[in-house]
Amino acid sequence: MAVIVWFRRDLRVHDHAALYHAVETGEEILPVFVLDVRQEKDGQSGRKSQALFSALRSLQGNLADLGARLVIKRGEPAEVLAELAKHFGADKLFFNREYAPKAISRDEQVAAELQRNGIFTQTFKDMVLHEEGELLNKQGKPYVVFTPYKRAWLTLPKDKPFPMPKKLRAATGLESYPSDLIPALGGQGSAKEQVREEELYGERAARRRLGQFLDTQLAGYKLQRDLPAVDGTSRLSFALRTGTLSIRTVYHSVLERMHQMSGPQSEAAETFVSELIWRDFYQQVLFHFPHTVEQAFLADYEQVEWDDNEELFRKWCTGQTGYPMVDAGMRQLNQTGWIHNRVRMITASFLVKDLLIDWRKGMNYFAEQLIDHDEAANCGGWQWCASTGTDAQPYFRIFNPVSQGEKFDPDGTYVKQYVPELAHVPAKYVHKPWTMPELLQKESACMIGLDYPPPCVDHAISRLIAIERFSQAKKLGNK
Ligand SMILES: Cc1cc2nc3c(=O)[nH]c(=O)nc-3n(C[C@H](O)[C@H](O)[C@H](O)COP(=O)(O)OP(=O)(O)OC[C@H]3O[C@@H](n4cnc5c(N)ncnc54)[C@H](O)[C@@H]3O)c2cc1C
Missing domain, CATH: 1.25.40.80 (Serine Threonine Protein Phosphatase 5, Tetratricopeptide repeat)
Structure with missing residues (x-):
C-alpha cells in the first residue's frame, strides 16, 4: 500500500507535517502536486506563476534527493488524486490543511471523492x-x-518542527509514471535562468x-x-x-x-x-468569517459611497498619483511583486481614503501582483486600512501620504529608487515636489506636470470627504 502526499502551500521537505506522518506509516510514498490551470495564466506579468514554478522545481529536486519523484498533474484535484490512488493502489491521502473558503470546499470535495473510492484522508496542521x-x-x-x-x-x-525524512520509500512504478512538466520560465527560459530563479524562490x-x-x-x-x-x-x-x-x-x-x-x-x-x-x-x-473576502467585516461600512473613477484607479495602479510615497510603493509592487508593509498601508489607505475607491478593487489588484499573495493577510490588511475590518483603525484616522513619507523615508532614498524622476529633488521637497519653486524644479530636472505629475487629488479635501462618507455609512447602519 502507498500514501499519497499532496503538496499545496508547503513546497518543502524540511519540517513538513504531512510528509513526516506519511513516512511514519512505514508505507510507500507518492508525492503529488496538482497544477491548477489558473496558476499558469495569472494574467499580468506571470511573475507570480514563475516564482511558484521555481519553488516547485526546487521541491522536485529535494524530493528526488530523498529518493522519490514528484508527480505533477494538471486538472481537478479530486479526479487527479482518485486516478493516482487507483493506479498505485494507494489507500491513504495525507495533506496539510488550508483555511480560505475556496480551499476548504475543494478539500472537502477531494476527501468525499476519495472516500467513495475507499481511500482514507488525513489532514494536518502545518500552515x-x-x-x-x-x-x-x-x-x-x-x-x-x-x-x-x-x-x-x-x-x-x-x-x-518535524524532522526531515532521511530517505523516502517511493511508490513502486513512480519513476516511469507520466508526469506533466513544470512550465519553463516565460515558456522559454534557459536552464541557467531556471537555476537562478530556484536560488531566489526555492x-x-x-x-x-x-x-x-x-x-x-x-x-x-x-x-x-x-x-x-x-x-x-x-x-x-x-x-x-x-x-x-x-x-x-x-x-x-x-x-x-x-x-x-x-x-x-x-x-x-x-x-x-x-x-x-x-x-x-x-x-x-x-x-x-469567510464572507469577509468579499464584504466588510463591519457591516455598516458596506454602505460607504465609493467613487468609481477609473482614471484615478489607473493612476494609482501605475504609480502616477503625484504623491511620491504612493507612487514608489505601486511601482515597487509592479516591478518586484512585493511591497514593504508600511508602504502597503500607505498605498491602501490612499486608494480608499483619498481616492474614495472601494477597498475590494485595491485588494484584487494586490492579489494579482503580489508574489506573496495570501487571501487572509491581504484581506485583513486591506480591511484594516479601509477601517472596515476586525480591529481596524478608526475611519477618521487617515494616513497623510506626505507626512508618512517624511517620517519613514526622511531623505527620500526609497522614493528615489522607484521614482527616478525625483532623483535630484532636495529631501525637503521629495515627498511634496509640487511645492518646489519653479526655479528649483528646473534645477532638479523635475518640472511638475512635465516630468512628474501634480497631486491627483488634494489630500486635505479628500480626507474630509472620506470622513463624511464613512460617518454617513455608520449613521445609515445604526438606523
Ligand atoms: C494592504 C495590505 C495587504 C497585505 N497583503 C499581504 C499578503 O497578501 N500576503 C502576506 O503575506 N502579507 C500581506 N500583508 C502583510 C505584510 O505587509 C507582509 O506580510 C509583509 O510586508 C511581508 O514582508 P516581510 O516578510 O519582510 O515581513 P516581516 O515584517 O518580516 O514579517 C514576518 C512575517 O510575518 C507575517 N506578517 C507580517 N505582517 C503581517 C500582517 N500585517 N498580517 C499578516 N501577516 C503578517 C508575514 O508572513 C511575514 O513574512 C499585507 C498588509 C497590508 C497592509
Missing part, C-alpha cells in the same frame, strides 16, 4: 502555529480583536534568508521594520506563502535567538513574533 479552533474567547467565540488574541496565543504550547533560498535575517536583522527589527529604504524585515512572506519554509521552523529559530538576547534586542524579537501572530490571527478571521 499556522495555532488553528481557528484552538483559540476561542471565554464565550467560546472567535477573537476579533488582536491584543486579547495575542495574549491567549502566547500562552499555548507550540508544536516543535527551499534552500528560504532557509538561507531565514539564517541571514536571524544573524543580521532580527536584533534591529523593531527600529528598522518601518523604514522601506532599509532591508530591515525578514522578506520571508513568499517563503511562508508557498511553504518553502515552515512557520514552526521560523518561530522556533527566532525563539532560540531571543533566549540569547536581552533588552531592546529581545524586544525586537518579540515584535517580530507579533507579526507572526498577526498571520495566524488573519487566518482564523477568514476561517470564521
Whole structure:
C-alpha cells in the first residue's frame, strides 16, 4: 500500500507535517502536486506563476534527493488524486490543511471523492502555529480583536518542527509514471535562468534568508521594520506563502535567538513574533468569517459611497498619483511583486481614503501582483486600512501620504529608487515636489506636470470627504 502526499502551500521537505506522518506509516510514498490551470495564466506579468514554478522545481529536486519523484498533474484535484490512488493502489491521502473558503470546499470535495473510492484522508496542521479552533474567547467565540488574541496565543504550547525524512520509500512504478512538466520560465527560459530563479524562490533560498535575517536583522527589527529604504524585515512572506519554509521552523529559530538576547534586542524579537501572530490571527478571521473576502467585516461600512473613477484607479495602479510615497510603493509592487508593509498601508489607505475607491478593487489588484499573495493577510490588511475590518483603525484616522513619507523615508532614498524622476529633488521637497519653486524644479530636472505629475487629488479635501462618507455609512447602519 502507498500514501499519497499532496503538496499545496508547503513546497518543502524540511519540517513538513504531512510528509513526516506519511513516512511514519512505514508505507510507500507518492508525492503529488496538482497544477491548477489558473496558476499558469495569472494574467499580468506571470511573475507570480514563475516564482511558484521555481519553488516547485526546487521541491522536485529535494524530493528526488530523498529518493522519490514528484508527480505533477494538471486538472481537478479530486479526479487527479482518485486516478493516482487507483493506479498505485494507494489507500491513504495525507495533506496539510488550508483555511480560505475556496480551499476548504475543494478539500472537502477531494476527501468525499476519495472516500467513495475507499481511500482514507488525513489532514494536518502545518500552515499556522495555532488553528481557528484552538483559540476561542471565554464565550467560546472567535477573537476579533488582536491584543486579547495575542495574549491567549502566547500562552499555548507550540508544536516543535518535524524532522526531515532521511530517505523516502517511493511508490513502486513512480519513476516511469507520466508526469506533466513544470512550465519553463516565460515558456522559454534557459536552464541557467531556471537555476537562478530556484536560488531566489526555492527551499534552500528560504532557509538561507531565514539564517541571514536571524544573524543580521532580527536584533534591529523593531527600529528598522518601518523604514522601506532599509532591508530591515525578514522578506520571508513568499517563503511562508508557498511553504518553502515552515512557520514552526521560523518561530522556533527566532525563539532560540531571543533566549540569547536581552533588552531592546529581545524586544525586537518579540515584535517580530507579533507579526507572526498577526498571520495566524488573519487566518482564523477568514476561517470564521469567510464572507469577509468579499464584504466588510463591519457591516455598516458596506454602505460607504465609493467613487468609481477609473482614471484615478489607473493612476494609482501605475504609480502616477503625484504623491511620491504612493507612487514608489505601486511601482515597487509592479516591478518586484512585493511591497514593504508600511508602504502597503500607505498605498491602501490612499486608494480608499483619498481616492474614495472601494477597498475590494485595491485588494484584487494586490492579489494579482503580489508574489506573496495570501487571501487572509491581504484581506485583513486591506480591511484594516479601509477601517472596515476586525480591529481596524478608526475611519477618521487617515494616513497623510506626505507626512508618512517624511517620517519613514526622511531623505527620500526609497522614493528615489522607484521614482527616478525625483532623483535630484532636495529631501525637503521629495515627498511634496509640487511645492518646489519653479526655479528649483528646473534645477532638479523635475518640472511638475512635465516630468512628474501634480497631486491627483488634494489630500486635505479628500480626507474630509472620506470622513463624511464613512460617518454617513455608520449613521445609515445604526438606523
Ligand atoms: C494592504 C495590505 C495587504 C497585505 N497583503 C499581504 C499578503 O497578501 N500576503 C502576506 O503575506 N502579507 C500581506 N500583508 C502583510 C505584510 O505587509 C507582509 O506580510 C509583509 O510586508 C511581508 O514582508 P516581510 O516578510 O519582510 O515581513 P516581516 O515584517 O518580516 O514579517 C514576518 C512575517 O510575518 C507575517 N506578517 C507580517 N505582517 C503581517 C500582517 N500585517 N498580517 C499578516 N501577516 C503578517 C508575514 O508572513 C511575514 O513574512 C499585507 C498588509 C497590508 C497592509
